Amino acid sequence: MESLTSFMNLSPVIGLAGFIFAISTYFWVAKQPAGNAKMTSIAGLIESGSMTFLKKEYTILLGFLAVVTALLGFKLGSNTAIAYLTGALISMACGFIGMKAATKANVRTAEAAAQSGQGKA
Secondary structure: OOOHHHHHHHHHHHHHHHHHHHHHHHHHHOOOOOOHHHHHHHHHHHHHHHHHHHHHHEEEEEHHHHHHHHHHHHHHHHHHHHHHHHHHHHHHHHHHHHHHHHHHHHHHHHHHHHHHOOOOO
């Protein structure tokens, strides 16, 4: 039981370390060359389309979240509903950040492959 408590106390530290690593990697990727004007133009269109998709998806998802959160609150109590809603919102934030990172990395990977070959990309 003591080892479980120790692990539970360590979990937030591990999560924070992962978050710091992800943020530092994101900023490192953002500093890489994005290619020529045509590449950045296409990348902008891809990012715009991706964000439009997420906006539509999240709009639909928010309605579902409201209904499920209300049902959970009614049937299982407010703590369960709040936990569900918090998890869902964090998951949505991760999806948004992940899409931003992916679209930012996409053109930079293509540029790295064009300039230095597949090994660097």
